[in-house]
Amino acid sequence: MNESKAIVSIKGLTKTYENGHQALKGINLDIREGEILALLGPNGAGKTTLISVICGLVSPSSGTVTVDGHDIIRDFRITREMIGLVPQELTLGAFERVGNTVAFSRGLFGKSPNEAYLDELLEELTLLDKKDSMVQQLSGGMKRRVLIAKALSHEPRVLFLDEPTAGVDVELRKDMWKIVERLRQSGVTIILTTHYIEEAEEIADRVGVISGGELLELEDKQTLMEKLGKKQLVIELKNPVDSIPAQLTDYGLELSDTGAKLTYTFDARQERTGMTRLLSSLSEAGLQVKDLNTRQSSLEDIFVDIVKADA
Amino acid sequence: MNTEAIKAIYKAEMRRTRNTLLQSVAAPVISTALYFVVFGSAIGSRIESVSDVPYGAFIVPGLMMLSLLTQSISNASFGIFFPKFTGTIYEVMSAPISFFEIVVGYVGAAATKSLILGVLILITATFFVDLRIAHPFWMIAFFLLTCISFSLFGFIIGLWADNFEKLQLIPSLIITPLVFLGGSFYSVDMLPEFWQKISLMNPVLYLISGFRWSFFEVADVSVGVSLSMILLFLVACLGIVWMMFKTGYKLKP
Known part of the structure; x- marks a missing residue:
């Protein structure tokens, strides 16, 4: 530039x-x-x-x-x-x-x-x-x-x-x-x-x-x-956990307050998103998955983030 | 001074006239010819003369004024209203051009059309009556001043109007009655005294009277008063346009 x-x-x-x-x-x-x-x-x-x-x-x-x-x-x-x-x-x-x-x-x-x-x-x-x-x-x-x-x-x-x-x-x-x-x-x-x-x-x-x-x-x-290319995978667990298991510490996961949801943030435009690896690590850690969903950080999200940061 | 822009607007407006030749020129000429047939020949044959001027010739200045006023207003008002209506005015407003230059372009083109029309009506009239013009200089002066000031007035209406109804409102409800009652077809002294006094409040009377004087040296009011009135009207229109320019009236939020 x-x-x-x-x-x-x-x-x-x-x-x-x-x-x-x-x-x-x-x-x-x-x-x-x-x-x-x-x-x-x-x-x-x-x-x-x-x-x-x-x-x-x-x-x-x-x-x-x-x-x-x-x-x-x-x-x-x-x-x-x-x-x-x-x-x-x-x-x-x-x-x-x-x-x-x-x-x-x-x-x-x-x-x-x-x-x-x-x-x-x-x-x-x-x-x-x-x-x-x-x-x-x-x-x-x-x-x-x-x-x-x-x-x-x-x-x-x-x-x-x-x-x-x-x-x-x-x-x-x-x-x-x-x-x-x-x-x-x-x-x-x-x-x-x-x-x-x-x-x-x-x-x-x-x-x-x-x-x-x-x-x-x-x-x-x-x-x-x-920032805009960020995507999130939300993993709903069958049995809530108290903390993120050791096998999963490299993924930068976020644990919800209830312990029932893990959120994984990745760049959807990369060739490797790390999702497959994460899923196998989940089963290695003995966690059972109830539901999965992904969401794109939309322009609206970005606005909200920017406004929040601004305030 | 952005003369290229004035030329561009003027040319585009004149092109619009050429595209609508029938409506812009032929229609007024035909309707004027009809007035001559009806008022000049049919009715006029029973009125021999007014103030020693044969009736057919007497109405020529009034008929010209009727067309000049209505056409100047409609040409100029439509010229600026249409771009506002379609939204193309954005281009004029974003161009390196002052309001004065916009006015010169649009009003200049509208006044030119009226001039051409007036000349055509004059030529048409010579087919029906013998015409003499006693004061050609003053005749041209009145002719030009009318075209310019009423085109300016039309421009103001076009800026003010935000729908087609408003565009027609002043020409049809005010101007046409004023012209008809302003002595286009008669001399004011043919009216009862009461209506004579009322007529003197009609500004168009002064215009027609002055214009008629330049042809036949016959007038309802003194020619000096006529000239002052039209100049006053011109100055008033210029003042309003200048105000609109200062405030960006209805053009610039």
């Missing part, structure tokens, strides 16, 4: 909507130039509000955001020119042609027309043959490609993808990750929001966990995935 300078710097950002809902509670975050950052969190966590503030769609209540050192409010012309946004909803004017709407976006962001670049962009998104098609005639997946083309039309340095794979088929999802990878190679910083762990795992360099308007965790993907 490169430790390059911050392209987007967020300090003490809060947002309270008119109805009193506090969507952001003091976010501090530095987004590094050239990285892919995934913002992970459940619905209503504040992910979209955070993005919306940076893009100028929502006014912050307090705090500052700078993009490449420029304040997003005072120097909005400079910062917004550097930013591209692919919104969550498929918001496109119905009665427009693909080519026109992409050219419109480029103009809106202050860039002079450049048909060669836009054609190249459409080509890459497999939209070139749809250039003269009306937007309303396109499928959902195609519409999302058009939104990506619009966001990239003015050659932004920072790209925000808000829930890019919501309702997207496998093929487009693969294509999208290819585009994201190519953009990263060309030096574009990418921030995507998602509530799927796998998505963050697939693509991101770093992962930020947002819940209840707070950034609870910000880590390199590897570190966070190790």
